[in-house]
Amino acid sequence: MERKSIVMLIALMVTGFGIGIDFTGALMLVPAIEDSFDSDITGTQWVLNIYALFFAMTMVAGGRMGDMFGHRKMMIIGLSIFLFSSIMCFVAPGLDYLIVARALQGIGAGCVWPCTLAFGATKVSKPEHRALIMGMILAGVTTGNVFGPMISGAAVTLGEWRLFFLANVVFSAISMATAIFVMEKETQHKQGERIDFAGMAILSFAVLLLLYGLDIGADWGWTSVPLLLLFFASGVLFFMFPRIEKKVPEPLLLPQLMQNREFLITLGLNMFNVSAAFVGLLYFPQYMQKVLGWSTFESALGLAPLTVLLAVGSVVSGTLYNDFGPKRLLFWGYLSATLGSASIVLMPDGLGYFQILPGMALIGLGATLTVGPSGTAAVCAVKPERAGLVGGLSFMTHLVYGAISVACATAVMYVSSLNSLGKQLKAFGIDLSLADQKAINGGTLTTDTAKAIMQKLSSTEAEKVQTAIANAFDSGMNMAFVFATVSVSFGLVLALLLDEKKLHKVEG
Structure with missing residues (x-):
C-alpha cells in the first residue's frame, strides 16, 4: 500500500476512534448518571438508545449526502455537530437535556460514519485492499471501544462523569483537523440524488x-x-x-437492492449480530458494579475480554474476509455469540466475575467475526457510487435493531428483577411498597430516593435488602440474555442461507 493511502487510512482510523470511545464509554456512566439525576435503568437506557436511534436514522441520509456533496465535506459537518453536542452533554443540567444532547451526538456520528466507510472504500487504489482498509477503520472504532470505558472510568474515579464528554470534545476536534488537513477534496459526486x-x-x-x-x-x-x-x-x-x-x-430501500434475496439476508446479518454485544455492553459493567461492588474503572478493565476482542478481531476479520469469504466467518461468529449468550444464562450463580467471563469472551469473538464481514459484504456488493448509501443502510439496520434489543432486554430484565426482588423481600419478612421496590430495583442504592428508602430500614433489614437487590439484578440480567440468545440464533440461520455468489451480483 502506497504512502498516500496509509496516511489516509490513519486519518480515517482516528475518526473511527473518536466515534468508538463515545459509545462504550457512555455505557460505563449509567450508574453515575442514575445517581446524579436520581433516575433508574429504564430512564438512563435512553442515553444509549436515543444515540443509537438517531445515529442509525441519520446514517442513510448522511451516506447519501456524502455521495452527493462529498464524503469529506459531510465528515467535517458531522464532526462539527458532534463537537457541539459533546459540549451540551458536558453541561447537561438534567437527564432530559442529556438525552437531547445525545440525540444530537447521534446525528453528528450518523453523518460521519458512513462517509468514513465510503471514503475508505472508494479511495483505495487496489480493490483487493478494500476489505483490509474496512477492517482497519473498524479497528479504529473498536480500539476506541476499548479505551472508552477506561476514559469514562477515570472520569468517574475523579468524581465527575461529565469529564468523559470533555474527552469527546478533544477527540472530535482532532478528527476535524485530520479531515481538513489530511484528506483530499473530492471533485466528482453523484448527481440527481434525492433524500x-x-x-x-x-x-x-x-x-x-x-x-x-x-x-x-x-x-x-x-x-x-x-x-x-x-x-x-x-x-x-x-x-x-x-x-x-x-x-x-429515491427511497431509503432501493428496489434493485431490496428485490435481491441475498442482500436482504446480508441486512439481517447486520442486525442480529448486535443483540448479544449491545446487551452485554450495557449489563456487564452494571453487574460488576452493582453485584460485585467494583468501581467504574475496575469494571472498565473487567470489560476488556469483550472490548479487546472487538478491537483485535476487526483487523483479523478484515484480513480473513478475502481468504474465507463472509459465509464461513459469519456462521462461526454467530455460533460463538449464541453460545456466549447462552452461557450467561446457564452459568451457576455465585461465581462472581467468572460467571460472565466465558460469555464475554465468546460474545466478543462472535462480534469480531460478524460485524466487520457483514458490513463489508454489503458495501462491496454495490457500485462505488452507492458505497455511502449502502454503508449507511447496513449500519442503520445494525443500530436500530441494537436499540430495539436493548429496550426489549431492559423491559425483560426490569420485570424479571422486580418479580425476583418482591419474592425475596417477602421471604425475608420485609414489607416494602411496590413503589419503593421499583425505586431500588436495578441495584442502584446511591440515588436520593433509594437512600431515603434504605434509611427507613434497620441495619439487618438493609443488609438483607442489598442481598435481595443483587440477586434480583443477577436474575434479571440472565433473562435479558435469554432474549439475546434467541435473537442471535436467528443470525445463525441466516448465515447458513447466505449465497455468496448471488450476493456479489446485486448490481452486477
Missing part, C-alpha cells in the same frame, strides 16, 4: 414509539389500553413504511 425524508421520519417515529412503549410498559401496565395504543401506532407506521417507499423517487 427520502418521509421514509426516514416514518421509520424513526415507528422505532421511537416502540422504544418508548418498552420503556414505560412496566409503569403503565403491559395490557393497559394506552400502551396497547402506543404499540398499535408503532405497528401502523411500520406497516406504512414500505408503502411510502414505493411512492418516493
